[in-house]
Amino acid sequence: MTISLQTPLPDATDFETGPAHQLDLSAEAQDLLFRRARTANTFTDEPVSDQQVRAIYDLAKWAPTSMNNQPLRIVLVRSPAARDRLVETLGEGNKAKTAVAPLVAILAADHAFHEKLPKTFPHFPGARDMFAADETLRAQTADLNATLQVAYFILAVRAAGLAAGPMTGFDAGSLNSAFFAGSEHKVVAVVNIGKPGQDAWMDRLPRLDFDEVVTTV
Amino acid sequence: MTISLQTPLPDATDFETGPAHQLDLSAEAQDLLFRRARTANTFTDEPVSDQQVRAIYDLAKWAPTSMNNQPLRIVLVRSPAARDRLVETLGEGNKAKTAVAPLVAILAADHAFHEKLPKTFPHFPGARDMFAADETLRAQTADLNATLQVAYFILAVRAAGLAAGPMTGFDAGSLNSAFFAGSEHKVVAVVNIGKPGQDAWMDRLPRLDFDEVVTTV
Numbered sequence: 001m002t003i004s005l006q007t008p009l010p011d012a013t014d015f016e017t018g019p020a021h022q023l024d025l026s027a028e029a030q031d032l033l034f035r036r037a038r039t040a041n042t043f044t045d046e047p048v049s050d051q052q053v054r055a056i057y058d059l060a061k062w063a064p065t066s067m068n069n070q071p072l073r074i075v076l077v078r079s080p081a082a083r084d085r086l087v088e089t090l091g092e093g094n095k096a097k098t099a100v101a102p103l104v105a106i107l108a109a110d111h112a113f114h115e116k117l118p119k120t121f122p123h124f125p126g127a128r129d130m131f132a133a134d135e136t137l138r139a140q141t142a143d144l145n146a147t148l149q150v151a152y153f154i155l156a157v158r159a160a161g162l163a164a165g166p167m168t169g170f171d172a173g174s175l176n177s178a179f180f181a182g183s184e185h186k187v188v189a190v191v192n193i194g195k196p197g198q199d200a201w202m203d204r205l206p207r208l209d210f211d212e213v214v215t216t217v
Numbered sequence: 218m219t220i221s222l223q224t225p226l227p228d229a230t231d232f233e234t235g236p237a238h239q240l241d242l243s244a245e246a247q248d249l250l251f252r253r254a255r256t257a258n259t260f261t262d263e264p265v266s267d268q269q270v271r272a273i274y275d276l277a278k279w280a281p282t283s284m285n286n287q288p289l290r291i292v293l294v295r296s297p298a299a300r301d302r303l304v305e306t307l308g309e310g311n312k313a314k315t316a317v318a319p320l321v322a323i324l325a326a327d328h329a330f331h332e333k334l335p336k337t338f339p340h341f342p343g344a345r346d347m348f349a350a351d352e353t354l355r356a357q358t359a360d361l362n363a364t365l366q367v368a369y370f371i372l373a374v375r376a377a378g379l380a381a382g383p384m385t386g387f388d389a390g391s392l393n394s395a396f397f398a399g400s401e402h403k404v405v406a407v408v409n410i411g412k413p414g415q416d417a418w419m420d421r422l423p424r425l426d427f428d429e430v431v432t433t434v
Binding site for chain 1: 235236237239240241242243245246247249250251252254256267268269270271272273274275276277278279280281283285287289290291292293294295296299333336337338339358361364365366367368369371372373375376377378381383385386396405422423424425427429430431432433434
């Protein structure tokens, strides 16, 4: 496991007595993906290769979307000029860390995802036309499912032993103009990716208790 | 591992030669969460306990949201009357399987999530008022982050050795009226949960190739 272990394990007794013990997923995998993994704000200089991104995508792609519609599109921002264009569109607090992250990915929703449904959902031949006829439904469906895929992608980055720094603090209009003019791609999130660096994160913030989140009817 | 292994492993050579081999996450965990896990349409009669749901939430809660805002709210639909009310609001293709699933959860976005920011994001005391003043921003932020958390929840269900059957085929207006009248909760997804039953799934549908999804600039 290459995620830094400098952060204390939340609920340190979980693996002996708590709910973590009841899961089939190994303690090591729980740590790697959820419990010890953290949103990183600094990274080492170690590059992130295309081969690593292929491995990340090859895992994330299997997780489910509605009607298998898979609207997520990923732009790897590798050239200095593109990096500059991206940083311009970010909120002040996100500029400096994104300027120096080993890899930055723009994660977008393809609002023309329906064009691929004949391949991805072949047993419902009318699917493409159904979405072609309803732009609002298409936009909602693309945004919702691409957002699910952003979450899968973040966990898959962690599965590769890397840290993710997902951000939603950007000017979406400017970012879409800078990268997606003339297409139907709309940014959902920007994610910095790399090995966590010095002081990569703050103390863990509190999570809501079960009883604040879950009710039974 | 309790996920059924009746489905052939996708990309069966991955663990020897392919990208899966390059991940830190164990092959067993990759299978449990992503590769062999499937969206289930039938379930066994085995119940899903509150203790299992606690374990699922206790894992999913650690994955990241913007400003740690955690807008996901979960309603466990356990009474027959509530189940009937829910099934009424679903699309035809989702009614029968949801009527008999061991557990059904409604996953919603709390558009009043900002009321909890003083607890969950204490170092930015102005956060609650910023969202209180902008209903559009609040709705967008709630929906996006609750959707990320739906994805984390689906994978955490799988981590518990259970199968998830997530659905977006429902009348959102009717569902919100039936379950969230007078609150600011808005449904994002409905998820059936249990051990997969007979013929729980169809053949796996194709995923988009890396080169259809990823570009470099």
